[in-house]
Amino acid sequence: xxxxxxxxxxxxxxxxxxxxxxxxxxxxxxxxxxxxxxxxxxxxxxxxxxxxxxxxxxxxxxxxxxxxxxxxxxxxxxxxxxxxxxxxxxxxxxxxxxxxxxxxxxxxx
Amino acid sequence: xxxxxxxxxxxxxxxxxxxxxxxxxxxxxxxxxxxxxxxxxxxxxxxxxxxxxxxxxxxxxxxxxxxxxxxxxxxxxxxxxxxxxxxxxxxxxxxxxxxxxxxxxxxxxx
Numbered sequence: 578x579x580x581x582x583x584x585x586x587x588x589x590x591x592x593x594x595x596x597x598x599x600x601x602x603x604x605x606x607x608x609x610x611x612x613x614x615x616x617x618x619x620x621x622x623x624x625x626x627x628x629x630x631x632x633x634x635x636x637x638x639x640x641x642x643x644x645x646x647x648x649x650x651x652x653x654x655x656x657x658x659x660x661x662x663x664x665x666x667x668x669x670x671x672x673x674x675x676x677x678x679x680x681x682x683x684x685x686x
Numbered sequence: 687x688x689x690x691x692x693x694x695x696x697x698x699x700x701x702x703x704x705x706x707x708x709x710x711x712x713x714x715x716x717x718x719x720x721x722x723x724x725x726x727x728x729x730x731x732x733x734x735x736x737x738x739x740x741x742x743x744x745x746x747x748x749x750x751x752x753x754x755x756x757x758x759x760x761x762x763x764x765x766x767x768x769x770x771x772x773x774x775x776x777x778x779x780x781x782x783x784x785x786x787x788x789x790x791x792x793x794x795x796x
Contacts, residue, residue: 610785618723618774620787663729673742674719674785676729 580604581666583677591685596651598680600664608667609640609647610674615660623649625667656684688712690779690788698794704765707791711758711779717741718760719785720752723774732775735760767795 581602590596600609611623624631624638626647631638635654640647651658661681665674691710699705711718719742720732731744735754752762758779764771772795778785 612787618776618790618792620776620778620790622784622786625784665729673731673734673744674721674729675731676721678728 579678580675581664581677583662583664583680585680586678587681587683589683589685590654592655594654594684596649596654596658596682596684598649598662598664598682600647600649600677602645602647602666602675604666604675605669606666607669609638610665610667611638611647611649612663612665613660614663614679620663623662651682654684656686659683690777690786692775692777692788692791694791695789696792696794698796699767700796701767701769703767704763705767705793707762707764707775707777707793709760709762709777709779709788711760711777712781712786715779715781715786716758717780717782718754718758719778719780720760720762721776721778722746723776723790724770724772729776732762764793769795771795 584599608627610625613621626640635652637650661679663679665676693708717736719734721729723729734742738754749765754760774790774792776790778787
């Protein structure tokens with residue numbers, strides 16, 4: 578069993594839909610990262626959070642420490658949001674990242 | 687401000703050869719981490735350097751090594767390449783919190 582698990586693995590939605598990607602982790606972490614990877618490989622860090630909720634534009638990330646669960650939400654989704662979204666847990670003490678397997682999001686115009 | 691720069695972007699090597707990949711972090715960032723991404727294993731942590739010292743290491747064989755220079759630039763070396771080493775190698779620099787990723791080096795071993 579992976580220490581960090583994401584669901585769903587693949588998600589296809591129509592433009593404008595509200596998107597939710599989930600991430601569960603089984604180990605203690607100091608922070609949870611959400612990353613976005615576009616075709617070609619480049620990775621962009623979207624959020625780093627250790628509690629509560631963060632918002633940046635149409636993206637919202639939440640984390641529940643007790644339940645060891647985080648969600649990434651995208652409001653008013655757009656085809657340019659199509660990418661692979663990866664969550665990663667940061668280990669206590671050494672900042673090593675353990676990654677989920679990613680969610681491939683496709684937004685259809 | 688320039689981002690994290692990785693060179694080369696693409697590389698083809700044959701089995702048994704060795705390869706060196708380079709990562710120039712964002713100016714002022716002292717931490718550089720390396721990751722391997724394959725279709726089968728996803729993203730995996732290789733190692734992290736901070737102020738020229740390896741601070742953390744992932745579960746990779748000794749063929750994978752790295753170093754960091756006084757200007758924080760980092761290199762990663764893989765010796766005796768195997769077909770399974772074909773992957774996207776990503777580096778990320780950090781000022782201590784958020785990680786900033788480079789575009790990666792896509793290594794193909796034939």
